[in-house]
Amino acid sequence: MDENTFTENFNNQGWPSKTFLCYMVERLDDENTATPLDEYKGFVRNKGRDQPGEPCHAELYFLGQIRSWNLDRNQHYRLTCFISWTPCYNCAQKLTTFLKENHHISLHIFASRIYTVDDSGSRQSGLCALQAAGARITIMTSKDFERCWVTFVDHKEKPFQPWEGLEVKSKKLCEELQAILRAQQN
Secondary structure, eight states: HHHHHHHHHOOSOOOOOOOOEEEEEEEEEEOOOEEEEEEEEEEEEEEESSSOOOOOOOHHHHHHHHHHOOTTSEEEEEEEEESSSSSOHHHHHHHHHHHHHEEEEEEEEEEESSSSSHHHHHHHHHHHHHHTTOOOEEEEOOOHHHHHHHOOBBBBTTTOOTTHHHHHHHHHHHHHHHHHHHHHOO
């Protein structure tokens, strides 16, 4: 993706109407060794109401791609996603179902911000169900934004430049996400 698309959509200070999901897949050879599968690396975005056809969230496009790969059920894989918004309730439910049906796949989601369109109860239950299915969900830190920048952005050798307030906002969102995920445990 280009630099402007990344900054417009991943800057945790803003409220873009699009969702971008960057993904990479690694085959886990053993506990300490992972082999990146570069043919399964890229990004997708949601299809909004302003585009032809039915709207579709980025997570659903991603699930469609994963299913088309037919990953070997005798191997173990780690999917790492950098996403501009945490999944909504419906997408969290579909990801939860996918993980329950595919025990050979683990999922780690790094989110720039928390999706807040759902009412808080469904948002909480969706994210909690996703975590209970084994997904790791975390808020992106400066280090994670940099990793996303290096891995997915056509940055023309420019280093990642954190924006003002990135760490403060990340910390606040991390606390909010932890409260959401803890609420279900109580």
